[in-house]
Amino acid sequence: MNLTSLKENLGLSSRDAKFFRKLDDQSVECYLCPRHCKIKDEKGGFCKVRWNEGGNLKTLNYGVSVQMTQEVIETEAVNHFAPGTPILSLGNVGCMMNCDYCHNWKTSQMREVNLKDIHHYTPEQVVATALEKNIKILSWTYNDPVVWHEFVYDTAKLARKHGLINLYKSAFYIGPEAIEELLEVIDIFSISLKSLNPEIYLKTTKGQLQPVLDGIKQVYKSKRHHLELSNLVVTDSTDKMEEIERLVSWILTELDSTVPLHLVRFHPDYKYTYVERTSIEFLKKARERALEMGLKHCYLGNVYESGEWLNTHCQSCDEVLVKRFGLQTQTPGLSSDGSCLNCGQKSSIVTLSSSPVIPKISTNDDFTNSKFISWTSEANAAHLVAKNNSTDSKSFRFRHLGKEEFSEIGLTPGEKWRFLISRDNHSSQGIEISFPEQISVEFLEVLDRAHFPVS
Numbered sequence: 182m183n184l185t186s187l188k189e190n191l192g193l194s195s196r197d198a199k200f201f202r203k204l205d206d207q208s209v210e211c212y213l214c215p216r217h218c219k220i221k222d223e224k225g226g227f228c229k230v231r232w233n234e235g236g237n238l239k240t241l242n243y244g245v246s247v248q249m250t251q252e253v254i255e256t257e258a259v260n261h262f263a264p265g266t267p268i269l270s271l272g273n274v275g276c277m278m279n280c281d282y283c284h285n286w287k288t289s290q291m292r293e294v295n296l297k298d299i300h301h302y303t304p305e306q307v308v309a310t311a312l313e314k315n316i317k318i319l320s321w322t323y324n325d326p327v328v329w330h331e332f333v334y335d336t337a338k339l340a341r342k343h344g345l346i347n348l349y350k351s352a353f354y355i356g357p358e359a360i361e362e363l364l365e366v367i368d369i370f371s372i373s374l375k376s377l378n379p380e381i382y383l384k385t386t387k388g389q390l391q392p393v394l395d396g397i398k399q400v401y402k403s404k405r406h407h408l409e410l411s412n413l414v415v416t417d418s419t420d421k422m423e424e425i426e427r428l429v430s431w432i433l434t435e436l437d438s439t440v441p442l443h444l445v446r447f448h449p450d451y452k453y454t455y456v457e458r459t460s461i462e463f464l465k466k467a468r469e470r471a472l473e474m475g476l477k478h479c480y481l482g483n484v485y486e487s488g489e490w491l492n493t494h495c496q497s498c499d500e501v502l503v504k505r506f507g508l509q510t511q512t513p514g515l516s517s518d519g520s521c522l523n524c525g526q527k528s529s530i531v532t533l534s535s536s537p538v539i540p541k542i543s544t545n546d547d548f549t550n551s552k553f554i555s556w557t558s559e560a561n562a563a564h565l566v567a568k569n570n571s572t573d574s575k576s577f578r579f580r581h582l583g584k585e586e587f588s589e590i591g592l593t594p595g596e597k598w599r600f601l602i603s604r605d606n607h608s609s610q611g612i613e614i615s616f617p618e619q620i621s622v623e624f625l626e627v628l629d630r631a632h633f634p635v636s
């Protein structure tokens with residue numbers, strides 16, 4: 182795809198990029214990520230969203246995003262910061278990697294993305310939306326925020342000024358100079374460390390392992406940031422006990438035993454549609470081994486079964502502090518300051534002073550229309566997209582099938598809102614939504630954490 186068609190097809194425009202040096206013949210070298218693309222005039226880098234225009238590096242995706250979506254912090258493989266808290270997730274197009282199993286490949290590799298999936302936001306609009314919805318945490322996620330650096334930095338800086346918290350979910354294939362900037366504005370890093378085996382890493386992601394390890398250490402050494410790691414355990418690739426042991430040994434040697442690790446179940450996608458889902462039995466054994474080796478907290482991701490692998494226990498008296506099922510969270514043993522309610526021991530869980538409550542708009546609607554989504558073994562969560570097509574405020578309501586109580590959400594005239602719903606227990610069948618005729622509703626199945634399904 183050339184620059185003109187890229188701009189026309191996706192409505193992208195150029196803006197000055199950071200982190201490049203000029204070379205001979207109007208070429209530039211980009212060092213935002215360790216790939217260090219050398220880009221000739223009128224050509225783009227590996228990520229497809231940074232281009233050389235007349236001897237200067239430009240970013241094409243400033244403010245270009247998929248629709249802002251309300252999720253919960255556990256969606257981003259973060260279990261030790263404000264459990265159960267709503268987040269406002271944003272992602273864009275392009276990526277500095279090309280992982281064979283990417284579940285966001287339509288946006289990351291810019292294939293099958295159409296204008297309907299693309300939104301244009303300013304930093305002010307993102308911050309205003311979070312404040313209006315009373316969502317305290319912005320999450321930079323999905324395809325990968327690295328190639329969106331300029332917009333992420335500007336918006337996160339503004340968000341900080343308004344008391345918001347920034348979460349960065351990434352494969353972290355990023356240069357040290359850009360990390361230094363992130364350390365100024367990001368509060369929570371959730372890093373996807375795909376493998377500790379350099380050959381597997383290169384083969385499946387097309388990136389080098391060492392810069393990722395260096396980047397994680399750079400964040401860890403700052404000692405000012407919340408850090409959690411996740412590892413996608415892929416069938417016939419990283420689902421080997423020696424791979425898990427190599428990963429855990431590195432964490433214990435280079436970081437410490439309190440850094441939470443999430444072992445995430447793979448689902449078939451992109452070039453790996455022929456590969457089976459990871460065995461849950463293996464994941465349970467891998468978690469046991471990680472704990473046996475000395476990690477304090479190891480969780481399973483993308484596993485919708487009741488069990489200990491998602492709960493957090495007090496390290497002193499073993500009381501259950503946080504109980505989880507899938508992406509649903511309860512905090513029976515956790516006090517508001519993050520201590521154990523049973524023995525008073527301070528846990529490593531960061532709590533927010535008060536739980537944000539999403540404001541409601543009161544309306545008097547007839548909920549004449551209904552739609553249902555049923556959970557399957559593959560789809561245990563979905564994005565619900567609701568649009569108010571009228572000039573009055575309208576509301577819709579939804580409930581887990583079999584439950585009496587509805588939750589109600591109001592939409593201002595013309596407003597479109599997207600949010601995550603998920604299975605709340607093993608026997609749960611699905612979700613029912615009721616809405617007036619002026620509201621249109623769409624369900625999109627979410628197959629993985631930080632998965633953004635496009636329409």
Ligand code: SF4
Binds near residue numbers: 211212216218225328
């Ligand atoms: S950010 Fe993009 S252009 Fe820059 S080095 Fe990485 S892949 Fe290449």
